[in-house]
Structures are given as structure tokens and as C-alpha cells.
Amino acid sequence: MSNINHSEISHEIQPTEALLQMIVSPWVSRSIYVAAELGIADLLKDGSQSCGELAKVTGVDERSLYRLLRALASVGVFAESQPGCFELTPLAECLQSNRKDSLRGYAIKSGQVWDLQPWGHLLECIKTGKPVFENLFGVDIFEYLSEHPEAAKIYDQSMTSFSAKRIAAITAEYDFSAINTLVEVGGGRGSLLASILKANLTMKGVLCDVPHVIEGAKQLIAGEGLSQRCELVAGDFFESVPSGGDAYLLKHIIHDWDDERALQILQNCRRVMQPNTKLLVIEMVIPKGNEPFFGKLLDLQVMLNYPGGCERTEAEYQDLFEAAGFNLTNIVSTSTPLSVIEGVPAKSDRISVF
Template identity: 55%
Template sequence: MQTNTLSPNATSSESPQAVNTVPPQMVLMQMVTAYWVSQSIYAAAKLGIADQLKLGPQHCDQLAVTTGCDRTALYRLLRALASVGIFAETEPGYFCLTPLGDYLRSDMPGSVRDASIMVGDPEHYNAWGNILHSVKTGESAFENLFGMNIFQYYAQNPEPAAVFDRAMTSFSSTEIAGVVAAYDFSPIRKLVDVAGGHGSFLFSILKANPHLEGILFDQAEVIDRAQSLIGSEPLLNRCQLAAGDFFEAVPAGADAYILKHIIHDWDDERAIAILKQCHRAMTADGRVLVVEQVIPPGNEPFLGKLLDVNMLVMCPGGKERTAAEYQQIFAAAGFKLTRIVPTETFVSVVEGVRL
């Protein structure tokens, strides 16, 4: 059965009428088998195929030698990925990168190679295979499968933890640029990046806003790594590093607290607890800035709707939220939601002021 009737390689000569006449069961079949594509991309990412092709086309036999693969099996994989626009077969046996495939290169800004590996590795892939547990119980399929939550698992397994860190860093770079461009930081004097990791987000904000002072706040072991990574950063004269637990306290005295992809890790009770710590620590005219995907109403496609299911599967209590849900948790923490600032990426800045 051919399931690629809506291939990304479809040419502009195909009429809308031709596309619209694809039988609905075929469209559904493409959706059903979508994980065949994602796992094929995973295999290519894991093998580093895009890095091998960045200087130009290569014959599959040479790629097989370089990557330690069976040449016939590798050809079948690359042919399948060429059919969905990741690679292109330029002449028999020779493959090159496409604009999509470029983003599987490890050196490409905004690369999704590590994200492809993270999603395809057993931690995510097997947890999604256990999705019925989450749907039936509301509990994390990952925790049910591995006997611990994902944060505990990463603490005990440094290799997948490193893949996760790299994936988040790559994915985050585009979001950071979008937030810096979309949100006006000029009224803010001191900004705390809560659970800010190694500081790339905060430092990007500080570079774009020379008047700002910043505090990078995270757990002690994260701050220790951040110190070694950014020790020579000239912006350190405008940035303090602080360690702690955001359920217990956050640095006091700032007029803005920003949380990027933090609140979505937690259920409402714990999300409110984190926001309350920010409320308690900030100045009287302070504000909180939550950077997350905000789920829109209606049936339109939006990545956050699927990411929300991923949070259900992977994180105990994790969820994406609608504007109304953010309004509710903000109010419970002592904030008024003032506006939601969209960016050119999937994330928005949800702003709340202290009541």
C-alpha cells in the first residue's frame, strides 16, 4: 500500500483539487504510520547521515562503510526518507541533503538532530507506547514504565540526560530570539531567570537590553556547570548566579521573574506554588513572565496540543495550558494576567502583574 500520497515533495503543478481528492482513509493511514517516518529520521540522526552529506552527495555504499551499516538496508532507509523530503536521490545510489535534511546536521543553527534522537530513544518512544496507561489513569506513562519520574531518570542516566540537554538547547535558540524580539524589556530593571539552566536565555536578554541587571537561578549543580561554561562571559558584571530550590524560595528584590518551559512541567498545585514564590520575592510593582505554548481554542493544528499529550505521557502532572487556565493559576498565585505576547515561534510570553 502506498501511503505517501501527500508527500512534502509534491510539486506546485499538482492542483488543490487533486490533493483534496485523496481518500480520507489514506490520509488517516498516513497519520497512523507517522511513527515510521519519525523512527526513520531517528535512525538517520543517530547515524549522523546529515553530517556525512553536508559537503555534497555521497553514494550509499560509502555511507554504509562510514556508518557501519548494511548497504542495502541503509539504501532502503534513505530512499524512504527521500520520499518525504529529508534527503534526495540525485542519481542511482547517490544521496544529498535537502533544506529539511540540513536541520539534521549537528552544526546547523536550530538543529533538530538531538531532538530527533531524544524522541526516538527508548525513554520517549517506549513511554509513548504506554500511552493508554496515561489516558486511563491520568498518570505518567514514563513513570509507570521506568519506576521513577523523568527527572530522577535523567539524574541516574547521564547519556540520555546529555541528549535531552542538547535537544533543549538547540530547540531553545529559535525561541530565545523570538522572545527577545517580541517582548519589550525596557521597563524592567532587574530580571531573575528562574530555573534558567546555563544562562543562554538570560544572557540573550541582557545583551539586547544594556540597562538590565540579571540573576540566573537554578539548582546548585546546574549553577556549578553554568559557572564553568560562562566564566569568561563579559556580561557577568551585570549578572549574578544564585542556587536554590524554587519550591522553597527564589532570589528577592527583582521587579521581573521569567520562567521559560518551567510551569508546563508541573500540575496546577505545584505551578501555583512556584508562582507564589516569585510573588513573594518580587518588588511591589513586579511582574512574572511565563514563556510557554498557549493552547488556542478551536480545531486548528497547533504543536502545543500534541506537546500537551507528551507532557501527560512523560511528566507527572505536566501540561500545556490555555489562556483561561493561565489566568486561573495566576490569580491563585496573586497575579493579574495582563497580556499574552505572541512570538514568531510556537511560544508566547504570558505576563502577569503583582496584585
């Protein structure tokens, strides 16, 4: 029997222990992935269940499942309500698939080989300054997803769940009311544009993306009752974008690309814009200093996987906008890490190159 007096143990976390927790954080991430893949949070929606019941439903080994859930309970994901029985916690609730802001899809993506493997080559990426995804899989991430429908489905589901809270914040916190026609460039299935249109009843929308993505967007737009107000245009934003918008919106597009290709996208927008048309770029703007910011870590993921992509600072966006023929007029923060970076066409038609 232990003689340790637990009341005398200091709860102050020493630097070595704090760093150790960071070092083993991938273990936590992988454990969350397995729980998400098994759908444990959904199985606990009606209350506590025994590990035996959970193991029977999911078809896994009971003892191993217990050890997994015990480890997750130790970091606040699930709770052991009584010996061998587990229940949801606020963190675990975020893994339920029926929540609009569910992170189950994002957790499942984090456990895929194509998402994990590049991180094993971070040192190589740092040494060369080049993404490693194409070296590992033979094609860049966009081609990989287009060639692997199941991976694309997982990726799309993860982005949908990851974006839900951010879409709500953008729609509620940015004033779109003066825009008559909003063109979203690279808008995916149209979740953001649909949300904005539903909040601004007189607005019309144009959704532009590559053909197979636009095919997938038809169902969402129709399901939201927006088919009469939202035009779907298949195309390639490296070649052209639709004309006729009062504002052009690009969410999580520019950060995928190096300056040269980001500039090409922005210039294509600039060419079809009138003097009073707005450019709205929605990205994470890296702040100064060493305060925690999700975009600083996401920047590493982008660096590993995307062709020259990066999260940028305000000064870097200023330079990029100027080179594309825009004046950066404002940066509107939201309650999420995302900001709306506003621009208008510069009076001069001269467009620079990097």
C-alpha cells in the same frame, strides 16, 4: 512492463490514505532518528555522496542504509540526486549539528527508550489520568535524568537545539528594555537569559536552578562574557527564589507541573516581588478551536512524562495567576508557538489555593 498511465492517476489524497500516513508517522520519526544518530546530514554538507561512501564512513550495511535514505527521500528528508547517491534538502539541513536551530538533538532524543516507551502506555495514561513515566522507570523524569548523565546530556542537547529559534524570537519580539534586573527561575544552562542580556546591555541577570544545573551553566555564561552581569544562584524553586528582581521569568517551567505545584512556584515568586515587579511566564497557550497547534501534541508528551504537567489555555492561566496572587495583564504572542504571559502582583495580598 507497467501499462499504468501515471498521468491519469488522481493525486487527491483520500481520507483513508491521509489517515494511513498519520498512523505510520512513527515510522518516519524512527527513520529520522537513525539518520540523525548516524550523522548523515553532516556527512552530506559538501554535496551528494553515494550510499556506499556513507555506509563505509558510518559502519553500517550499505543496502539497508539505502533503503532508509530512500524512504526518507520519499517524505522530503534527503533527495536521491542520482541512483544510489543522496544529497541534502531543506528539511535534511535541519539535521546538521552545526546549525544554531539544528533539530538533530531533538531527533536523537525521540529515539531513546525513555522517550519512546511512555507512548506505548498512552491508553493507560488516558484511563488513569496519571503520568506513566515513574511506573515504567521507578522514578519521575527529573530524578531519572539526574541519575543517568548520558540521558541528561541527550535531553539537554535536544532542549538546546529545540529552543534556539524560540529564544531568538523571544529576545527579538518581546520588549525587555525597561527591566534592570531579570531573574530567570529554572533557567537551565542560561541560554535564554544570556540572549536577553546580550540584547539589553544595561540589564543584569540572575539565573536560578538546582545545583548540578547551575554548575553546567557556569561555562555557558562565562563563554558569553556575561560573568560580571549574571549571578548564578543554586536553589529549589519549590522552596524559594532569589529576591531583588524587576521581573521574574519562567520558561517551560509551569507546564511541567500540576496546578498545586505550579501554584507553589508562582507563590514563591510572588513573596519576593514588589508591587511594580513583573511576572513573565513563557509557555504555549492552547488556542480555542481545532486548528493545528504544536502545543496540543506536546501536551500529550507532558501528560505522559511529567507529574501532572499540562499545556494550558488562557482561561486556565488566568485562574492560576489569580490563585497565586497575580493579575494577568497581557499575553504577547511570538512568531513561534510560545507566548509571553505577563502578570503583576494583585493589590490584595490574599493568595488562594486550588
